[in-house]
Amino acid sequence: MLRRTSRRRREYRRRLSFRRKRETKAIFDCRIFTRARLGEDKGTNADFALFSHLTRRVALADGVSRSFHPAAWAEFLVRTLTESDLPLSPSSISTAAEQFAPVNEADLSWPEVALLRRFGSQSTLMVVEFIPETSKEINLRTFAIGDCLLVRANASSRIEEAFLWPYTASADFPAVPGSICTSPPHLRGDTHESVLITASQGDSLFLMTDALGRYFARSREAGLTLKQIFPFLERTNGFDSWSEVAMATGLVDEDDLTLVEIRFT
Amino acid sequence: MQSRIVVDGSVLCGDDARKTFDYDRLLAAVRDIRDSGGGDGSLTIKVFVDASLRWKLSTSDKKKLESDITSGLVEQTPAGLPADPFILRWAESHDAIVVTNDLFRDWVTEFPWISRPGSGRFVSGLYDTQLKKWTFLERHAAGSPRELSLLLKVEHRTTVAKSKPNLIERFLDPSSGKYKRAITRMNPTAVIFLLDQSASMNEVWTQQYKKSGAVASFVNDALYELVLACTRGGGVRPYVDIAVLGYGGHGSTGVRSLLSGTTTERPFLSISSLVELARTPQQTTHDASAPFATWIDPVADGATPMNQVMAIAEAAVSSWVKTHDSSFPPIIFNITDGDSTDGDPSESASKLTQHATADGNTLLFTAHISANAKDSLHYPEFLDAKADALARTMFTISSHVPESLRLMARELGISIPPAARGFLYNASASEVVGMLNVGTAPTRADPNS
Numbered sequence: 001m002l003r004r005t006s007r008r009r010r011e012y013r014r015r016l017s018f019r020r021k022r023e024t025k026a027i028f029d030c031r032i033f034t035r036a037r038l039g040e041d042k043g044t045n046a047d048f049a050l051f052s053h054l055t056r057r058v059a060l061a062d063g064v065s066r067s068f069h070p071a072a073w074a075e076f077l078v079r080t081l082t083e084s085d086l087p088l089s090p091s092s093i094s095t096a097a098e099q100f101a102p103v104n105e106a107d108l109s110w111p112e113v114a115l116l117r118r119f120g121s122q123s124t125l126m127v128v129e130f131i132p133e134t135s136k137e138i139n140l141r142t143f144a145i146g147d148c149l150l151v152r153a154n155a156s157s158r159i160e161e162a163f164l165w166p167y168t169a170s171a172d173f174p175a176v177p178g179s180i181c182t183s184p185p186h187l188r189g190d191t192h193e194s195v196l197i198t199a200s201q202g203d204s205l206f207l208m209t210d211a212l213g214r215y216f217a218r219s220r221e222a223g224l225t226l227k228q229i230f231p232f233l234e235r236t237n238g239f240d241s242w243s244e245v246a247m248a249t250g251l252v253d254e255d256d257l258t259l260v261e262i263r264f265t
Numbered sequence: 266m267q268s269r270i271v272v273d274g275s276v277l278c279g280d281d282a283r284k285t286f287d288y289d290r291l292l293a294a295v296r297d298i299r300d301s302g303g304g305d306g307s308l309t310i311k312v313f314v315d316a317s318l319r320w321k322l323s324t325s326d327k328k329k330l331e332s333d334i335t336s337g338l339v340e341q342t343p344a345g346l347p348a349d350p351f352i353l354r355w356a357e358s359h360d361a362i363v364v365t366n367d368l369f370r371d372w373v374t375e376f377p378w379i380s381r382p383g384s385g386r387f388v389s390g391l392y393d394t395q396l397k398k399w400t401f402l403e404r405h406a407a408g409s410p411r412e413l414s415l416l417l418k419v420e421h422r423t424t425v426a427k428s429k430p431n432l433i434e435r436f437l438d439p440s441s442g443k444y445k446r447a448i449t450r451m452n453p454t455a456v457i458f459l460l461d462q463s464a465s466m467n468e469v470w471t472q473q474y475k476k477s478g479a480v481a482s483f484v485n486d487a488l489y490e491l492v493l494a495c496t497r498g499g500g501v502r503p504y505v506d507i508a509v510l511g512y513g514g515h516g517s518t519g520v521r522s523l524l525s526g527t528t529t530e531r532p533f534l535s536i537s538s539l540v541e542l543a544r545t546p547q548q549t550t551h552d553a554s555a556p557f558a559t560w561i562d563p564v565a566d567g568a569t570p571m572n573q574v575m576a577i578a579e580a581a582v583s584s585w586v587k588t589h590d591s592s593f594p595p596i597i598f599n600i601t602d603g604d605s606t607d608g609d610p611s612e613s614a615s616k617l618t619q620h621a622t623a624d625g626n627t628l629l630f631t632a633h634i635s636a637n638a639k640d641s642l643h644y645p646e647f648l649d650a651k652a653d654a655l656a657r658t659m660f661t662i663s664s665h666v667p668e669s670l671r672l673m674a675r676e677l678g679i680s681i682p683p684a685a686r687g688f689l690y691n692a693s694a695s696e697v698v699g700m701l702n703v704g705t706a707p708t709r710a711d712p713n714s
Contacts, residue, residue, distance in 0.1 A: 039451035044497060069498060110545050110558060111496040118493075254447030 028130070029265055030058065033232070033239040034258040038247040046070040046123075047209050047258035052082040056130040060148050060260055062209040064122035064179055068103075068112065073121035073182060076100055081127050088127055088143035088194065090187055097186040120183030124148050126207055128262075131196075138199040138264055145187065147177035149213035155202030157226045164217055165193045177210070205262040206230075211255035215246070233261065268307060268417045270298055271356045273365030274314035274339060275348060277390060278322070286318065288326035290392055297399040298364060301414040308417065311355060311647060312339045315348040340647060340684070353379065354683060355646075356386070362416060364388045364401060383407025385416045443625035444667035446593040448504050448708055454593040455506040455533065455585050456491065456705060458484050459574050460523070460561070461601035462513030467565035468602070470636050471694050477563035479694055480600050480634070484509060485559045487701040492540050492558070494708045501540045505708055508532035508581060509560070512574035514567030519607075520574045523561055529577050533585065571605035575613035582620045582627050589622055596628040596704050600697060602635060604655050614662035628664040630687030630704050632697045642690035644681045656690050663688035666703075673706035 028051075036045035046063030048071065059078040063070025077096055086092040100121065105113050124146020131139040142150060142163070150163040166177060178189025199205065208216060219229040232238030239259075246252040277294045278286045295310055302308030314334075318341075319327050333339040342348040349369055353376045356363045363379065366389050373380050379387050387404045401413035448454050466477040474482065488507065495504045509523040510532060522532040525542055534542075543558035582595050597617065620627045633655075635641075642652075648660050663686040666674070671681045679699050687704070689696050 037447060037449060039449035044502075065497065066494060071498060109501075109540070110543070111492050111501055111540060114489075114493055115496055250445065254449070 028053075028056075029261075029263040031261045032258070033243075033261070034256070035240060035243055036256050037254045038244065044071075045256045046074055047256045048074040048078045049207070049258050049260045050078045050082045051260070051262070055082055055085060057082045057127055058207065058260060058262060059125065059127040060207045060209065060258060061126075062124045062146065062148060062256065062258070064119070064124075066115075067119040067122040067181075068116040069121055070123060073100060074123040077123055077125055077180060081125070088129060088141060093125075093145070093180050094186045097180065097182050097184075100182050120181045122179040122181045122188065124177060124179055124209075126150065128205065128207065136201070138201070138203070140197040140199060140205070142193065142195050142197060144193045145178050145180055146189075147210045147213065149208050149210070149216065150197075151206040151208075151216065151226075152197060152199055153204045153206070153226050154200070157204070159220065159226055160203070161197065162216070162220065163193075163195070164213065167217070199264055201264050203264050205260075205264075207260040207262075209256065209258045211253040212257050212259055215252045230259065268302060269309045269311065269356075269359045269361035270302075270417075271352050271359070271361045271363055272298065272310060272312045273348065273352055273363065273367055274312045275318045276365050276367045278314075278318065279366075280392075280394075286321040286326075288322055288329050289397070292329075293392075293397050294364070294390060294399050298401065298413065301401065301412070302417055303414075309359075309361075309649070311359075311361070313342055313348050313352050313355070314339055315342050350375075351684065358683060362386055362388055362413070364390060364413075366390060380405055385411065385419050388413055388416065444593065444628075444669045444707075446591065446622075446624040448593050450502055450504065452589065452592040453504050453506055453535075454707065455508070455582070455589070455595035456708075457508040457510065457532070457578055457581065457595060457597040458487070459571075459578060459597060459599040459601075460484060460509065460511045461569055461571075461599075461603070462511040462521075462564040462566065463569040463603065463606075464513070464566055465569075465603050466513070466563075468636070470634060474694075475563065475565070476602055476634060477565040480697075481561045481563040483600075483694070483698055483701060484561050486698070487705060488539065488560055489558050490702075491536055491705060491708055492543070494705075495536045501537045503535040503537045505536045506533040506585065507536055507539055508534070508578075510574050510577060511564060512570050513564060514570070519567070519570035520577050530580075532577070532581050568606040569601065569603055570607040571599070571601065571610045572607040572613050575599075575610050575617055579613060579617040579620070582617060586620045586622050586627070592622050592624065593707055594622045594625045594627050595620075596630065598630050598632065598701060598704055600632045600634065602633065604658075609658065611658060611662055618662075618664055625667065626664070628667070628687065628704070629662060630700055631659045631663045632689045632692050632700050633659055634689075634694075634697060635691040637691060640691060641693075642688065643692070643696060644685035645688060645690075646682050646684045646686070659690065660686060660688050670703055670706060674703040677702055677706065679703055 030051040032049045034045060034047055034049060036042055046065060049060040051058040059082045061074035061078045063074035080096045103116060126144040126148035129141045131141055144165050147166060151159060152161040153159050180186055181188050216229055232242040243257055247254050272294060274291050278288055278291045280287060295312065298310055299308060319330055322330060330339065334341050342351045349372055352363060353372055355361065357376060363386060369379055378384055382405050385403055388401050389404045390399045390401045392399050402410040403416055446452060460480055462477060468476055470476040470479050491505055492501055495502050510520055511523045512520045520529055522529050524534050527534055542560060545558045578597055585595060614629055618627050618629050642656065644666060645660065648657055666681050666685050666687050674681045689700055
């Protein structure tokens with residue numbers, strides 16, 4: 001039994017190693033900017049993002065505040081999909097939901113029991129997976145449920161593509177997006193998207209949760225450039241002060257904020 | 266055919282030649298407009314004046330204006346904002362004719378229909394100072410200008426693209442740019458329920474409940490939902506301060522603070538503490554439905570000291586806003602089935618809603634309940650002449666619904682017109698529940714909820 005498990009693990013590592021060897025052309029830099037809404041401590045931040053070199057996936061989840069322990073569920077989802085080889089599909093989501101630690105209601109207060117029974121734990125999710133290269137191009141597969149947003153910019157920071165799923169413009173926010181729930185049905189709202197994106201060396205990808213996404217869409221509609229929209233990208237430790245002012249002045253909606261930047265250097 | 270006219274009151278009061286303002290010119294205009302409509306009751310006239318007009322009128326005219334504002338015949342736009350966008354937006358949303366001597370040049374881009382030749386939507390007036398009579402003629406006519414009486418026979422529709430919402434909505438919001446603060450632990454909000462517990466609340470309202478029982482049940486529901494909205498990561502966060510004041514009876518016991526541990530002098534309780542006071546039924550882990558909690562019991566006794574409860578709420582709000590200037594302002598729900606028995610509550614309500622945080626004035630929403638749905642009103646923008654005195658008083662004391670809440674109401678499937686007040690008259694049970702949901706929506710304002 002032990003030998004069998006060990007063999008399977010060796011095979012998994014061999015495949016990952018093989019994949020990494022084939023992909024040595026592209027090097028990825030990843031930065032994650034995240035913070036809780038204004039006036040709240042870090043512990044309340046229900047956004048979670050992770051980049052895994054092992055599985056070459058980056059995932060971002062935004063826990064729905066008005067559900068049961070959304071931060072824990074968002075982190076579990078992200079870890080499950082970045083640290084395993086689960087295919088990016090609705091069935092994998094259901095598998096993850098079933099694996100989420102069961103809760104003993106006797107340990108909970110009555111409002112928590114009410115939240116758990118009524119809403120379960122809910123989160124949006126976006127995963128980007130880097131497909132093994134076959135040419136100079138970098139191919140990416142994305143999978144999204146809810147309103148996490150994705151932007152691709154070229155080496156000159158010019159915005160090439162922006163995916164505002166499930167929206168098309170800033171005026172569409174805020175709506176009630178789809179989500180992934182721990183209680184069945186696990187997929188709430190028919191909003192999962194699976195698309196292929198091609199990027200080039202020097203490009204950058206930006207994944208963001210809804211409040212930043214709305215701000216981004218509005219700014220882009222006003223004709224601002226990426227550097228104007230996210231000025232903190234070129235400053236060290238600029239995100240905290242920028243986001244503080246942006247939320248205080250109403251430029252960005254008060255919410256947990258997360259931006260993931262991936263550069264193909 | 267139902268016709269609507271919106272009158273630019275401040276402009277019609279002005280005498281350009283003498284640079285003076287005369288309220289009688291406006292009254293004459295309304296009279297002559299009504300005459301143009303044939304006087305068969307099919308004409309709705311909406312008059313807007315800007316907040317600065319009262320300072321331009323003589324003392325006697327000022328009294329007339331204030332009386333007409335109180336009675337709902339004239340609508341005053343918020344101080345610091347131009348009346349123009351209110352007038353134009355109302356005209357746009359009601360397919361109304363605009364009567365003004367202003368050209369609205371600054372607004373043509375946002376409301377292109379006002380300068381469209383031959384639209385018949387824009388009318389100017391000539392005032393004969395000898396006869397004290399107005400003649401109203403079409404502006405931007407395609408041929409010979411038509412008189413107002415002719416234009417009223419044409420059905421008007423805003424067929425051009427609607428105005429840009431962002432700019433106009435900003436101006437239309439009576440609290441422009443306000444009521445948008447997110448509710449956090451550092452910046453909690455306050456919710457006060459004023460419950461009529463007078464003897465008349467003993468009447469049967471719905472098939473299941475007496476008025477007192479139904480209202481207590483709705484408030485329990487609202488408190489329960491507030492607790493759930495504030496539950497995060499294992500605890501109930503102090504996002505909301507709650508007060509529940511019951512009024513019914515006489516003298517010093519006419520008003521009671523209904524949450525245990527509170528008094529009428531200190532009626533607020535943080536939602537984190539409220540959760541500890543809940544009466545919950547036995548929880549069973551096998552029960553599929555969520556556990557429920559209650560705080561308030563039905564009571565029905567004595568008179569209706571509405572004035573007294575407003576004064577107590579005002580004292581509480583007054584001290585609350587002093588320490589919460591950055592918060593979403595307090596919202597007060599007054600649920601009643603009748604008239605105040607201790608005097609007109611207008612002044613105490615006005616004082617109550619004057620208290621403000623940096624995000625806006627205190628909001629007062631009124632739900633008048635009745636088993637009789639006749640002449641019911643739901644979030645009215647104005648009252649017509651048929652409305653009775655009680656409805657007028659309650660309408661006048663109720664706050665305008667801020668734009669942010671109006672949008673949240675839309676998400677809840679409740680349509681509230683742009684200049685509406687938070688007022689229900691002869692409301693049904695479901696309408697009261699709807700109002701409580703709308704008013705407490707900011708506490709649930711998570712885009713991902």
